[in-house]
Amino acid sequence: MYVQHLSLTDFRSYSQLDVSFEPGVTVFVGPNGVGKTNIVEAVGYLASLSSHRVSSDKPLIAFDAERALVRGRLVRGTQATSVELEINGERANRARINRANPVRAREAAGILRTVLFAPEDLALVKGDPSNRRRFLDDLMVQLVPHHAGVRADYERVLKQRNALLKSLRGGRLTSAHEATLEVWDQHLAAVGSQLLHARMAVLTRLVPHMQKAYSELTDGSKVANAAYRSSLVSPVADDDDGASAPLEDLSTLSVEELTDKFLSAIASQRRRETERGISLVGPHRDEVELMLGRAFVKGYASHGETWSMALALRLGSFYLLSDDDHTPGSSPVLILDDVFAELDAYRRDRLASVVAGAEQVLVTAAVGDDVPAGLDGRHLSVVPGGLSEVPA
Structure with a gap:
């Protein structure tokens, strides 16, 4: 299973963000506070309908916005599914699956599976x-x-x-x-x-x-x-x-x-x-x-x-x-949110060797050198409000 495309509207620091993914390893590199964790947080939200950072949904909605939208195109084996989650400040959250009529957000639970590692x-x-x-x-x-x-x-x-x-x-x-x-x-x-x-x-x-x-x-x-x-x-x-x-x-x-x-x-x-x-x-x-x-x-x-x-x-x-x-194609997406900076060299290498074979691994890091060589893959530089490709 992997996320093929992610679109964010008024989610955290992003008024609009669109990013395409491929199977394998994708590393988001950028200094603290620039928004790299917001991206993987949104992927995790698509799976669990909750954030690993906060207990309520309100902080996920950008300032001065009434709602946030998280859209994902998910591929499982040969089947692709589109999921849209509408995060509302005052009303119940809603979901659209394959662009059908809105349903309760929890109807989207289980379509995407993720496992997220974080310093928390x-x-x-x-x-x-x-x-x-x-x-x-x-x-x-x-x-x-x-x-x-x-x-x-x-x-x-x-x-x-x-x-x-x-x-x-x-x-x-x-x-x-x-x-x-x-x-x-x-x-x-x-x-x-x-x-x-x-x-x-x-x-x-x-x-x-x-x-x-x-x-x-x-x-x-x-x-x-x-x-x-x-x-x-x-x-x-x-x-x-x-x-x-x-x-x-x-x-x-x-x-x-x-x-x-x-x-x-x-x-x-x-x-x-x-x-x-x-x-x-x-x-x-x-x-x-x-x-x-x-x-x-x-x-x-x-x-x-x-x-x-x-x-x-x-x-x-x-x-x-x-x-x-x-x-x-049913294995979960692995997300490693700034976790390597917290580990000693031995545990970095052991973790990297274990997870490297997953179908999709999303990694965030303040500097590229924090990521072990065993998790080499596509690198994206996170800048305020957007992304840029890092040449191989």
Whole structure:
């Protein structure tokens, strides 16, 4: 799979940009702040409907513009597909697929698959649990686009339940309040169990690919691993790093069995939830524990090991997505956003040797020398507002 053409209108710093791509390696070279990351961010947005840099869409729209447009022509094997995403500041985002009538943006999920490496990936290992939850959810949606709706439904129900809990905070619970809460408990448990089941299934599939990737990026002396820690069996405190909490495997349970366990966990936390005015049980409180051997990565790994684990998560995702669809031309587009400047020479070369065989690799770098020779390809110089070809 590869992106053949990208067009941006009022996206970030670009009032208009058109760029054509080919399979293989394309390197965008330019100083920091000139807009090279904006280009690969747009490619990533076509795949995930979200940015790897910001949590909301508003910063993606150019100043004084009401909307931004990201258009891509995507080639998968022998088939080309055109996708247009309209990013709106106040209204719901829309999509057009092959120039048909507008549909909900999430209808475009899964048409393009990408795996993006960036300096922010250190937060996957060193940051708070929300980074790892988002990583797992994004991978889950790429594998099964339907889960985008499950995640959106969970966030909506959670927001409404939290609003109810906040309104009851500090007050006396009446029978009417209990009845209303029980309705929202049922909604939260039903959709939350679907999300939890999907997450655990994805992590189970990811782990062997992550282990392979970590071995390729290092000397192979340590084995990487990951485990899902659910608040259904081990409620997570706000300041908990998870390092000493017990882990329980829920991955063998059905959605129905998880729903029953979810409702029991909610009931056990009823007093605390009404006192604090917030939902304390559910996928929004869960953690993905990362380990090297028997030690937790967070707090124990060296800087190099931390980087290797972050890269292994991304590279493992690439392997999983490639393994998920063996159709010719279906492997994801690899994006390496200014990541080589953060790595030592050993990890640069190891990463380059592993990813060089991908159908399409998009790289950004402040200077061309940051890119290992093993990823040689077409170079484009990024200048304010546009691009220019760098002679070979």
